[in-house]
Amino acid sequence: MADVAVLDRVTLESGATLAPVEVAYTDVGPRAAPVVYILHALTGDAEAVDWWETLVGPGRAVDTDRFRVICANLLGGCRGTTGPSSIDPATGEPYGLGFPLVSVRDLVTVHRALLAQLGVARVHALVGGSLGGMQALQWALDFPDEVERAALICASARLNAQNIAFTKVAREAIMQRGGMDVARMMAHVTYLSVEGMQIKFSRLRRDDARPMSFESDFEVEHYLDHQARVFLERFDPLTYVYLSRAMDYFDPFAAHSGTPSTRFLLVSFDSDWRFGSEHSVAIERELRARSAAVERHEVRSPWGHDSFLLDVPEYHRHVRELLSA
């Protein structure tokens, strides 16, 4: 179970303020050990040992026997941290679309305020996948002295037009039609690769003898139905809208020219077409142009963007080495 910290007041990049901000977080491992701070992606929560069990836990690459591991639900989230589904104290009603827009930098502001409350001034490492890696990058560029190492897994420093187009379509589905199921289904298509979907589903049907119909008939359709259903039970569509919009505008190198002292690890997956290797290559290029210490690995995996949540030993080894070296 996550704990909840309360920040009296948070001022956002836009100038808007939120007061108070509750932050749901988990804090496991030896108190005195070096801190590894986990940053979750669009739909995660504070329970990193659950949703990232392949990477985080006793004996894992992010070893909770050796490191103090902290993870917080993001600002704008719906899993314990203040977000659009929280009650606005000014009205007694949920914020809804009255919640201010948040940037990736705002997410980092809240993480840092939490760590200040916990008495942590510097982390051994930040570890994040996708939007999690984007937060790690923003943090390391803004406050390199606080971040010794940073592992950015299938992250991006700048969404391309296709990425923005996909978030646009999802936002359109959610805001104009209440179509979170549609948005979630589409997201799953972008999280998996062509190859991975073919391995999992091919053209398998529930019943080959059944005539053509508009009902879900192919296995891949049942998968999407299922994913949308379980997601709707636990997630606020507006969190999706707010956090994906933060990604659209993310462009941290535009405002940074100095050399960050953080050591960076970049990992991408060869079948990922949401934030494929070209995104990590672009981050590497920007970091090298600033003389930062960076190593980058493209890892073979058929599972597309989802690979960062799965058991892919080569990628886990790179993270383990970053934390140990």
Place this chain on the structure above:
Amino acid sequence: MADVAVLDRVTLESGATLAPVEVAYTDVGPRAAPVVYILHALTGDAEAVDWWETLVGPGRAVDTDRFRVICANLLGGCRGTTGPSSIDPATGEPYGLGFPLVSVRDLVTVHRALLAQLGVARVHALVGGSLGGMQALQWALDFPDEVERAALICASARLNAQNIAFTKVAREAIMQRGGMDVARMMAHVTYLSVEGMQIKFSRLRRDDARPMSFESDFEVEHYLDHQARVFLERFDPLTYVYLSRAMDYFDPFAAHSGTPSTRFLLVSFDSDWRFGSEHSVAIERELRARSAAVERHEVRSPWGHDSFLLDVPEYHRHVRELLSA
């Protein structure tokens, strides 16, 4: 303007019948010239010289000075041919979802009935892109004696799991939410390539000084808004649902083992990720296994699946050669 032929009765593969079926078609070029029959894709119509003006017209690869060129709106369509938006004579109301499901073979049945009315027993060539190519393939496999040559541009003989997943999401948007705009936007993302979108839009914004918002701000968002808006003015969402479902189930080689006498041309585009070269390679493999005459070309173009509608000279040359040789 298209003419309209009336077929008294059409029996579908499922056993369902439609009576009557109106077929909107165009018929241009010299009456006595060899016939080139154009097969349109998901959202086309009978006016091939309009929507395929890069390929079809006087002096073009499909030269209307040299060929008699016929094109019909598809069964299930909404541009003059009987489809779900047509009036069901049994009820006096539009068919809507009471319209029977149609297969690619059913589309071909209607094309052949139209040609019989026009007194055409054999065509010089079938030419189709995407779903158009799928109809050409079905026709040539079922009735090779009627089809001397067939040009299949970025076609598929079998959708993969990702393809089916995308049509599922679009159908979900349309049938559960009335979200044709969402479906259309998503389709446009799949018609363009990463590279093509980057060339067209990059991360350009209407106003760089404007603060973050949920309004369309990036140029790619305006493009998608515009495409959805113009599409909704001219198209019936149920046609999209019916014709895309025909594509999901399409698998013509499963029922064919003989050698088709038709000469096939296959063209794919290197940046197409909807029906990329792997789909054309699979068609070629199946045709060669049946000892058919087939040539295949992958053409360089940054514009993804949309390339088949655009001015790509190398691909047009291949079509011209097929028709002339």
